[in-house]
Amino acid sequence: MSTTAAPVARAAGPAVGARGASPARGRRRGSRGNRPRGHGTRTLLGAVAVAVALVWAFPVYWMVNSALLSNVQLQSLTPTFTPFGGSLDNFTAVISGSSFLTALRVSLLVSLVTVAAALVLAFLSALAISRFRFRGRKSFIVAVLVVQMLPAEGLFIAQYKLVGSLNLLNTVLGVSIIYIAAVVPFTIWMLRGFVAGVPIELEEAAMVDGLGRTQAFLRITLPLLAPGLVASGVYAFLQAWNEFTVALVLMQTADMQTLPIWLRTFLQSSAARETDWGQVMAASTLIAVPVIVFFLLVQSRMTSGLVAGAVKG
Amino acid sequence: MPALTRAAPPPPPQTRRRRRRTVVPYALVAGAVAILVLAMGYPLGWQVVTSLKEFGLEQQFGQPAEFVGLRNYAALATDGYLWTVVARSVAFCLVNAGLTLAVGIGIALLMNAVGRFPRLVLQISMLLAWAMPVVAAMTVWRWLFDWRRGVVNWLLDAAGLHGFSGHNWLERPASFFLVATIIVVWMSVPFVAFSVYAGLTQVSEEVLEAAQLDGASARQQLTGIILPMIRPVLSIVLLLQLIWDLRVFAQIKMLQDAGSTPSETNLLGTYIYQLGTGSSDFGMSSAVSIFVLVLTVALSSFYIAALLREEET
Numbered sequence: 001m002s003t004t005a006a007p008v009a010r011a012a013g014p015a016v017g018a019r020g021a022s023p024a025r026g027r028r029r030g031s032r033g034n035r036p037r038g039h040g041t042r043t044l045l046g047a048v049a050v051a052v053a054l055v056w057a058f059p060v061y062w063m064v065n066s067a068l069l070s071n072v073q074l075q076s077l078t079p080t081f082t083p084f085g086g087s088l089d090n091f092t093a094v095i096s097g098s099s100f101l102t103a104l105r106v107s108l109l110v111s112l113v114t115v116a117a118a119l120v121l122a123f124l125s126a127l128a129i130s131r132f133r134f135r136g137r138k139s140f141i142v143a144v145l146v147v148q149m150l151p152a153e154g155l156f157i158a159q160y161k162l163v164g165s166l167n168l169l170n171t172v173l174g175v176s177i178i179y180i181a182a183v184v185p186f187t188i189w190m191l192r193g194f195v196a197g198v199p200i201e202l203e204e205a206a207m208v209d210g211l212g213r214t215q216a217f218l219r220i221t222l223p224l225l226a227p228g229l230v231a232s233g234v235y236a237f238l239q240a241w242n243e244f245t246v247a248l249v250l251m252q253t254a255d256m257q258t259l260p261i262w263l264r265t266f267l268q269s270s271a272a273r274e275t276d277w278g279q280v281m282a283a284s285t286l287i288a289v290p291v292i293v294f295f296l297l298v299q300s301r302m303t304s305g306l307v308a309g310a311v312k313g
Numbered sequence: 314m315p316a317l318t319r320a321a322p323p324p325p326p327q328t329r330r331r332r333r334r335t336v337v338p339y340a341l342v343a344g345a346v347a348i349l350v351l352a353m354g355y356p357l358g359w360q361v362v363t364s365l366k367e368f369g370l371e372q373q374f375g376q377p378a379e380f381v382g383l384r385n386y387a388a389l390a391t392d393g394y395l396w397t398v399v400a401r402s403v404a405f406c407l408v409n410a411g412l413t414l415a416v417g418i419g420i421a422l423l424m425n426a427v428g429r430f431p432r433l434v435l436q437i438s439m440l441l442a443w444a445m446p447v448v449a450a451m452t453v454w455r456w457l458f459d460w461r462r463g464v465v466n467w468l469l470d471a472a473g474l475h476g477f478s479g480h481n482w483l484e485r486p487a488s489f490f491l492v493a494t495i496i497v498v499w500m501s502v503p504f505v506a507f508s509v510y511a512g513l514t515q516v517s518e519e520v521l522e523a524a525q526l527d528g529a530s531a532r533q534q535l536t537g538i539i540l541p542m543i544r545p546v547l548s549i550v551l552l553l554q555l556i557w558d559l560r561v562f563a564q565i566k567m568l569q570d571a572g573s574t575p576s577e578t579n580l581l582g583t584y585i586y587q588l589g590t591g592s593s594d595f596g597m598s599s600a601v602s603i604f605v606l607v608l609t610v611a612l613s614s615f616y617i618a619a620l621l622r623e624e625e626t
Contacts, residue, residue: 042428049423049431057438059499060445062464063453079464121344128341140342142617147353149613151560153582154602157589158356158363181352184345242446244563249590260448267452268570277456284449295444 060288067091067282074277090282100283102255103262106172110258111240113176114183118236119229121180122187129188130196144185152182152245160249170256175247179240187232194228234298238291259287357606364599378596385600394576395584395601402559402580405490409497409561410554414547416498417505422535424506425513436507443503451567454496458482483573490578496564501557505550512546513539552616556609562586581605 068086094100168174206216247258366378389395424432458465460481469477482488562582569575588598
């Protein structure tokens with residue numbers, strides 16, 4: 001699943017990438033940038049850094065800016081660089097258009113089903129591989145790693161056939177099955193680190209104090225795993241929310257499009273006339289904002305979860 | 314090896330204990346295995362089998378497809394267009410992965426060299442670009458490069474390059490791929506920058522100071538100490554970039570939507586999509602998919618082997 005599989009690996013990246021150097025350990029904060037260096041050089045480098053930052057963030061800024069401008073401003077041959085005097089008209093137009101809310105509903109359903117199922121399945125598997133040694137454990141781990149490498153474009157025809165033969169084309173369940181499978185390997189990998197991080201002795205101590213096994217697990221272990229569950233849940237959510245290829249193939253009726261597919265259709269249908277860039281940009285912003293907010297909230301936790309997954313067994 | 318120090322409160326009878334140890338982990342992984350087999354394993358098998366069959370006109374009218382052995386692969390091997398697409402994909406992949414890595418390392422070094430404020434600004438703008446959903450990002454970039462009112466053409470025109478007002482970037486393959494490269498690099502650099510930066514924070518300050526005392530220039534420190542020390546990070550990041558860039562789909566697909574000739578701009582992902590959905594030649598498209606799968610797995614086998622070695626220890 002391309003856009004899903006790619007980010008699976010993509011999000012796997014930071015930890016994996018950083019693993020060799022295990023940045024979680026012994027990171028010195030604040031000591032960077034204090035290496036003796038000419039004052040002028042540092043100011044210059046700082047200016048370069050800010051300039052690079054501005055260029056890099058410009059497309060994101062331009063999206064929001066354009067979303068706030070009126071069509072008259074957007075159609076002028078001289079671009080308007082600030083949204084002063086802009087309005088939320090484009091946003092209201094997009095939201096009141098019937099199809100946005102339908103797509104939002106589909107996207108939310110698909111994402112929530114994916115998150116719930118992926119968390120349960122991945123959590124159980126993570127318990128298995130970090131708390132038990134069993135025959136086939138290693139093959140399971142290898143399978144989990146290999147599945148992440150499969151490109152969606154290599155599988156989607158077969159997945160289309162599969163979902164079709166289950167009579168689940170254009171259904172939330174159909175696309176969710178594929179998403180869950182695409183997300184589960186990585187969430188297993190991530191949760192495994194968190195599970196391994198909770199010493200079994202804590203649970204045992206609670207049992208000595210008179211709690212039953214289930215009670216001990218619910219009261220002691222589960223709360224300690226909560227951050228890991230939240231981080232991997234958000235990760236699964238973002239994947240399902242953003243996925244493009246599989247949704248493009250499996251959700252073809254207008255009332256069953258997820259937001260990315262809806263945005264593409266919206267862009268295409270408006271390309272037939274004069275593209276209404278203000279509304280298109282407002283729509284893009286509406287899709288991007290939840291992702292950006294979630295991502296900023298859990299980015300560091302995801303990275304450390306990944307690192308943990310990679311270094312603990 | 315009884316990895317579990319999991320002691321049930323009263324020492325249970327030997328038989329029960331053994332049973333628990335063998336059955337429980339399998340029960341725990343059953344759900345994940347089931348969904349992976351269903352949504353990944355079965356399609357993969359179907360794809361392999363289908364790649365050995367011939368789909369012609371009769372199959373569209375319900376005739377079962379015949380096994381033709383490796384004939385699809387033979388046809389592929391002699392199909393000039395496939396090799397054009399392969400060459401194009403590999404070239405695109407190498408250029409994009411190389412550029413992403415170069416720019417990403419540059420930005421990581423910059424993050425490492427500047428003071429706290431410029432670093433924060435740079436990191437936030439990287440996070441924004443990283444978190445943008447592909448579809449939203451593609452839409453914005455199309456707007457930036459819009460031939461009539463895109464800000465890129467306006468800027469070039471304002472800079473005195475008057476030939477660019479009204480220039481259509483997506484019309485010709487060369488500039489189509491230039492735009493695609495800019496977008497892909499923009500989207501992938503943040504991951505590389507953060508991973509490499511995480512690696513850089515692990516480079517010992519003392520070693521660098523010692524080198525400085527010994528009279529090593531900044532350049533010598535970079536090539537002699539810093540880069541070798543972060544090599545594990547670099548190699549994994551490069552590998553992941555190669556894998557992702559080999560199978561870009563959403564970006565190319567959405568740029569093609571915007572008005573280019575698909576046959577001149579197809580990469581492997583869009584080519585399979587076209588074969589699978591357009592011409593219903595499942596045999597051929599499956600064969601191309603298997604080809605891409607093998608290519609990707611071959612690329613990533615080093616990575617998997619490395620992770621497995623870690624698992625051993």
